[in-house]
Amino acid sequence: MSGEDLDGRRERLRRQLADISYCDQYADSVLFEGVSAQVQALRRQRGITQEQLAERIGSKQPRISNVESPKGKREWPNWEVSTLNRIAHALGTRLKITLESYGSMVDEVGTVTSDSLRRPAFADDPVIFPLPAAPVPDPAAPERTRWMQELMIPWLWTDQLELQRLYDWLRGSGLPPVGYDDEPYQWLLRGIAIHGPARDHLEKRFAERLSILLGEEPDVVMRDGGEDFLRNLYWTCAGLRRPSYLAEHLWQAYRRLKRTKLRGDVRDALQAALIQNQFGATKPLEIWERMVTTGRHTWLRGGEIAGYEGILARHATITKDIDKVLWALGQISHRWTENRGPDFKGLLLKVPDLGEPTVYAQLLATSKEWPSWARAYVPVLFVDPKTMAARVTFANVEVSAEWPVGGALRTGVRHIALNATAAVVEVEEWVETGPANFRILLNAFTTKIATVAKEDTTIGAEALYMRRVTYELTLQAA
């Protein structure tokens, strides 16, 4: 028997269905596999995880998993209609159950595609809520960017996936005559760079299509010229930030590729995409550590170049794991030189929760191992209830407060000259009498830090978290 086209496949099925046991079995497959595939397809279309869907129906993730991929010894799953109905509502759709003739399966051959399984969510239902007109290309954009937007906006605005177009674009074909010096991914990102709320809709639809493309595991199947395709694909993902659509597929690709001989620029692109599309508590940490260790730190999001700052600011994991942040800062301080001091200070200021006394104490302890130039950017706080003195040193300013026994509360500011000679430029008396009080001392100190920060914006952010530390200490003292 030779190979069959669609008509041939339908004819073959028609003949097979004459056997009732074949017919019953095929119908069962159509039913059960059809439901599970559509639940998965719609969940993916909505960009939600199994956990999130389970939460919406007041259940646990395994129940959704059991609908999407039935497991166990039973030949067929025992889903309840009420469960399926709740899932349908949670996905913004209705459950429809009809009884059909066996013969109708013949016409369905070749029609159950990923496109055909998709349904608009309630809020996007074009029958109930007619769609607004598609946005127009940004009139202020350069002419070639407008061309790209004219291509992409209609493609994303409709509900047809038409993934072949995306394949072609990522291979560099089918793009407008935009010159040889631009990469396909740059044009794709410019194609959705319009102003207004429609941008979010376009980005979501684009992420959805990219997610399906990533699901094809192109890193496994692409050969000749596949690296350029992958690089463009990953950079495009790096230009979007839709973790719920892209993160899992990117992570799976990373796991498959991490021990392969991947071209450097493809690896960079994949890591960039991962950084921009992080999720979860632990998965991205492995990548993040590698990137810090190897010093790869230039990533692109639209036209914005982000670096370590991007990682520190965005990494959800880091806020829960200050040790990793401090480890990274140590690595960076040893790799960089003194002339990158301002950049390093910028990083330091992004350390989450540095205003917490315990975090601050950890920073102080860790920074002892850093080069002296990097250490200079850590404000050093000295507080001693016995001597009733408090002092904080920023890069070039020292703020102090003291209340010696029998004396008066004094606060002061000292500017430290670059040649290491110090000069007191201001000492002010705080009118406070009576026995020395530690809490009042710290309050005065905190106020002084705030005053100095207002006058010297270069220490603004550092002063802010030192105020927090001191405030915490004040509360403890109280």
Added chain:
Amino acid sequence: MNREVWEFLREGKHRVIREWLEDRNFSAKDRAKLDFCLERLRTLDFALVSNKLLAGPLRGGTKLYKLRVRCQDKELRPFLCRGPVGDPLDYTLLQGAIEAGEHRFNPTNAEERALQNRETLIRNPNWRELY
């Protein structure tokens, strides 16, 4: 975006899956399940079938997958791969197999045969036909 399902031709003429189905005399129910799974491979995108209908890529980066067809009294596990010639998104069935336990197949060397068939197909890109 539909894709094709191909079948490897042993020695350029013997259809490995059709002959396997005939040799084993599978029931109508078993064939119905297999046919349905192959139909889904053709029409659904990979992410929708990879967790349910496919297992793989198998160990050692061999790029082989198993088609998971759960029948009443047996587990059909025909081996297949993507590509490996022509459109890389197409599938090619390489070897019929029944899984009798953890990594135990009937025939016992089914995985090796599938790998060999894949290599042979890469050398002889015409040794396949649409299933």
